[in-house]
Amino acid sequence: MESISIAGTPKTPTVSLNAETGKVEIKGRSIPENSIEFYKPIVDWLENYLSTPAAMTEVNIQLEYFNTSSSKCILDVFKKLEAIYKSGNEVVINWHYEEDDEDMLEAGEDYQSIIKIPFKMVELEE
Amino acid sequence: MAFNIQQWIDTELKKNVLFEFQGEISSKDITNFLDEIEVQLSETSPKIKKKIYNVLVECLQNLFHHSATLPDSIKYKDAAKYGICMISEEEGGYYITTGNFITPKQKNFLQKHLTYINSLNKEELKTFYKEILDNQEFSEKGGGGLGMIDIARKSGSHLDFFFEPYTDGFDFFNLRINIVE
Numbered sequence: 001m002e003s004i005s006i007a008g009t010p011k012t013p014t015v016s017l018n019a020e021t022g023k024v025e026i027k028g029r030s031i032p033e034n035s036i037e038f039y040k041p042i043v044d045w046l047e048n049y050l051s052t053p054a055a056m057t058e059v060n061i062q063l064e065y066f067n068t069s070s071s072k073c074i075l076d077v078f079k080k081l082e083a084i085y086k087s088g089n090e091v092v093i094n095w096h097y098e099e100d101d102e103d104m105l106e107a108g109e110d111y112q113s114i115i116k117i118p119f120k121m122v123e124l125e126e
Numbered sequence: 127m128a129f130n131i132q133q134w135i136d137t138e139l140k141k142n143v144l145f146e147f148q149g150e151i152s153s154k155d156i157t158n159f160l161d162e163i164e165v166q167l168s169e170t171s172p173k174i175k176k177k178i179y180n181v182l183v184e185c186l187q188n189l190f191h192h193s194a195t196l197p198d199s200i201k202y203k204d205a206a207k208y209g210i211c212m213i214s215e216e217e218g219g220y221y222i223t224t225g226n227f228i229t230p231k232q233k234n235f236l237q238k239h240l241t242y243i244n245s246l247n248k249e250e251l252k253t254f255y256k257e258i259l260d261n262q263e264f265s266e267k268g269g270g271g272l273g274m275i276d277i278a279r280k281s282g283s284h285l286d287f288f289f290e291p292y293t294d295g296f297d298f299f300n301l302r303i304n305i306v307e
Contacts, residue, residue, distance in 0.1 A: 010157055031160075031183050033153050033190055065176070067183050068272035075259060100173055103180070103280060110252070114260050126172070 022054025039073035046080035146212035
């Protein structure tokens with residue numbers, strides 16, 4: 001399966017999806033006006049990946065900001081990963097947040113309470 | 127109309143305004159506004175700066191997605207989808223104010239939605255947010271009705287709003303958000 005690599009822009013995050021290493025990374029800012037367009041290829045890739053996932057899928061989310069338009073799409077991404085986890089494969093989500101950014105920590109906890117995948121909250125030193 | 131929009135705008139702009147935008151907002155205008163604010167708030171605490179930025183993103187994108195298109199004959203200041211957004215620093219902290227035109231259907235929705243949001247405490251807001259987040263339905267613009275809830279959560283304060291009748295059934299909708307320092 002082909003990897004995907006999307007360079008970040010002022011409003012969209014850097015994205016890296018690798019079927020062989022099982023590494024999924026979304027990093028930067030996610031504040032596009034229309035997030036559905038941006039996240040579609042990512043969600044489609046994960047749909048495909050579900051049929052041949054790596055033994056362990058490690059997901060790293062490190063966002064400085066994300067708008068509500070993105071939050072639904074991010075949930076969609078997590079739901080695809082949840083399907084992989086429920087099929088008996090290992091998945092872990094590392095949710096990064098900056099020191100003292102309670103809002104970002106809380107956002108991670110919101111997802112953690114909806115999604116049945118182990119979440120790890122990772123505090124970043126400033 | 128009894129309410130004078132220009133007068134209201136002039137009064138608002140007399141405050142200690144950090145940045146303002148008027149007109150039909152584009153994606154580029156949004157990026158510009160945010161970049162400018164980041165520079166202006168570089169000395170502010172990271173916590174407050176993030177809250178302001180988050181609320182601004184939602185407000186500006188609300189203007190982008192939801193400002194009503196007025197027919198040519200009644201458009202305001204030559205903009206079919208006129209909106210105004212400004213951020214000021216006053217005694218009670220930072221205030222973000224937006225103004226735009228809306229349809230009767232939008233007014234009905236906003237009246238109910240914002241009144242409901244204002245009735246919720248922190249925990250209830252969190253629950254409401256998660257309910258809408260997980261309800262499988264996307265509004266056509268993504269986000270699905272989360273914007274105002276998010277603004278209430280991040281600002282930690284009540285959403286102050288009013289409607290003023292304009293012309294041909296349209297209303298002018300004003301929203302004022304306080305981010306406490």
